[in-house]
Amino acid sequence: MNIVFLGRLNNETILNGPEKVSLNLYKNISEQFPSVFIEYFQKRNINSNSFNRYFGKLDKYNSKKIICLGHVRLLQYLIVNQPDVIHILSSERFTIPVFLYKILLRGKIITTFHSVLRYEIPRDFKRRKQFNRYKDYLWEWLAIKYSDKLVFVSKLHLILSKKYYDLNTKNIAIIPNGIEKEFYSLKVKMKINNNLNVVFYNGVNDTINRGLTQIINNLNSRNLNTIRLFVICSKIKSVMINPNVEIVPPMEKVALLKFLMNKHIIIKSTTFDSFSIFTAECMSSGLIPIISDNVGIEPYIENGKNGFVYKHRDPKEMLKILSRILNKEYNLNKISNNAKQIYFQLSWAKIVKQYLDFYKYNENEN
Numbered sequence: 001m002n003i004v005f006l007g008r009l010n011n012e013t014i015l016n017g018p019e020k021v022s023l024n025l026y027k028n029i030s031e032q033f034p035s036v037f038i039e040y041f042q043k044r045n046i047n048s049n050s051f052n053r054y055f056g057k058l059d060k061y062n063s064k065k066i067i068c069l070g071h072v073r074l075l076q077y078l079i080v081n082q083p084d085v086i087h088i089l090s091s092e093r094f095t096i097p098v099f100l101y102k103i104l105l106r107g108k109i110i111t112t113f114h115s116v117l118r119y120e121i122p123r124d125f126k127r128r129k130q131f132n133r134y135k136d137y138l139w140e141w142l143a144i145k146y147s148d149k150l151v152f153v154s155k156l157h158l159i160l161s162k163k164y165y166d167l168n169t170k171n172i173a174i175i176p177n178g179i180e181k182e183f184y185s186l187k188v189k190m191k192i193n194n195n196l197n198v199v200f201y202n203g204v205n206d207t208i209n210r211g212l213t214q215i216i217n218n219l220n221s222r223n224l225n226t227i228r229l230f231v232i233c234s235k236i237k238s239v240m241i242n243p244n245v246e247i248v249p250p251m252e253k254v255a256l257l258k259f260l261m262n263k264h265i266i267i268k269s270t271t272f273d274s275f276s277i278f279t280a281e282c283m284s285s286g287l288i289p290i291i292s293d294n295v296g297i298e299p300y301i302e303n304g305k306n307g308f309v310y311k312h313r314d315p316k317e318m319l320k321i322l323s324r325i326l327n328k329e330y331n332l333n334k335i336s337n338n339a340k341q342i343y344f345q346l347s348w349a350k351i352v353k354q355y356l357d358f359y360k361y362n363e364n365e366n
Contacts, residue, residue, distance in 0.1 A: 001359060003035045004078065004107075006098065007089030008042075009066060013252035016204045017277045018090040018114045021177055025089065028352040030065065036083075037066045038074060040094035071097055083107045085359050088143065090114060093135050099142040110358070111147040112175075113157070115274055116140075118164045123209055141165075149358065151175050154296025157274035173358050176297070177277040178351035179284045184343035186257050188286030190264060190336045195228040196326060198265040199287065201278045202233035204250045211269025216242060218319055226326060230263065260285050264332070265325075268295050270312035283307065284343040286336045290321055300345065304330070306338035 005026050010019045026037050041048040041056050047068070052058075058068040069077060075097065078086065088095050088111040102109060117140040121133055128136070144150065144165045150172050152158040158174060161167060202212050212231060219227060220242065229245045251259060266282035268291035275296040279289050283300075289307035291298060292315070301307040310317035324330065344350075 001033050001085065002081070002083045002107075003029060003033055003085045003087060003359070004081070004083040005035065005037045005087050005089055006095050007037070007092055008039055009037055009060075011061070014204060014250045017177065017275075020180075020277060021112070021114070022089045024178055024180065024348045025087075025352065025355065028348055029356065032356070035065065038077070039066070039068045040074075040092065041068055041070060074098070075101060079104055085110060088112070088147070091117060091136065091139055091143075093132075093139055096135070096139050096142060099146040102146055108148040109146065110149045110151065111143045112151040112153075113140075113143070113161070113274075114153060116157070116160050116164060119160060119272070120208070124207055147171075149173065151355075151358070153177055153275040155299065156272075156294070156296040160272065160274075173354075175351060175354045175358070176300075176346055177275050177280065178348035179277075179280050179343050179346045180253075180348065181343075182253060182257060183281045183284040184340060184347075186260060186285040188260060188264075188336065189262055190286065190288075190332050192264060192332075195226055196265065196322070197263045198227055198229050198267050198322075199260070199263050199282065200229060200231050200267050200269075201276075202231050205234055209271060210273070211271040214269050214271075214315060215267065216245060218315060219244070221319070227322065230259075257285070260287065263287055265290055265322075267318070268292060270294055270315050273297075280342060280346055283339040284346075286340050288325075288332065288335050288339055290318055292318075300342055304335070306335060306341065 007022045008019065009022060015023065026035065029035055041052040047058055052070055054070040054072050056068065056070040057073050060066045060068060082105065084107045086105065086107050086109045117136050121136060152161060152172065152174050153176055155174055158172065200212060200215055202210050219229060225244065227244060230248050231245060232248050232250055234250060260282065264287065266279055266287045266289050268276060268279060270292045271294065273295045279291060279297050283289055289301055291301065291309055292312035293309055294312035298309055301309050303309050308321045310321060
């Protein structure tokens with residue numbers, strides 16, 4: 001079975017969720033099957049120019065298994081090599097032509113979705129150019145219509161997608177995101193001295209509304225002075241600054257693990273999140289999650305056992321949970337230890353096996 005991945009491999013140390021998925025899937029699957037990862041000459045790349053975006057070829061990292069191709073070269077590569085599986089790992093616009101010349105390809109096209117663009121883009125702080133919005137909408141429509149198989153990261157993610165698209169459930173798999181072993185190896189100290197240390201992830205960039213304002217307003221409404229909120233974010237509006245709020249820039253993995261060692265809670269707002277790989281990583285490290293039922297990882301959390309889930313229509317319920325924790329109504333060490341066990345459900349070894357089973361099942365359909 002020959003596999004070609006299409007997406008983006010970030011060579012930086014700070015990765016967003018889809019980039020972590022791309023890296024870990026490629027790294028693990030390429031050890032078992034012949035695999036090639038193909039990127040595109042994105043305009044922000046140093047090697048990007050008009051010629052390369054159509055006819056360019058570049059072996060990245062001196063590896064013939066990770067390459068950048070222009071549109072014409074990509075078409076040529078897929079037609080000549082005819083891989084068994086073409087796996088599109090994220091919503092990259094350069095993959096749009098792949099769906100248009102699908103008739104020339106023998107392999108199955110599998111697309112992993114991380115969001116619902118028709119839901120996300122109107123709520124996007126980035127305010128991308130209108131032409132780019134149309135291209136993103138076109139990509140999602142083509143991927144839904146012409147992929148042989150679709151992968152969603154949670155049941156909640158699939159339910160939201162069905163509100164915008166008519167989906168054939170026979171072509172769908174729900175495969176969650178995975179957790180790297182280093183997070184499970186971390187030993188978080190669940191000892192509360194002066195403050196309850198709470199972490200909120202606001203993203204590598206600030207283009208998506210993750211509900212930070214709502215979280216801060218809720219905490220201010222109860223005047224919970226013993227809660228220290230650490231917000232991981234590249235930048236933040238000054239109006240959100242609060243004496244009990246500390247802004248922390250996004251970190252590479254080693255620094256992040258060190259940062260998490262003395263934290264207690266990972267918190268999510270009521271806004272929709274298709275899965276939340278960061279919550280999974282924090283749980284595996286021993287942090288206790290407090291999330292709404294509008295987050296895709298919710299089925300993995302049992303209230304009061306390995307974390308807490310509150311109704312997104314009742315955000316004040318989150319404050320009640322925090323108050324009970326501060327009043328020492330729960331055995332936090334036990335809940336923390338239970339939270340760590342999520343690793344055995346979501347280790348990358350388990351997730352990769354689900355993908356490989358999905359590949360083989362679809363290969364047998366030919």
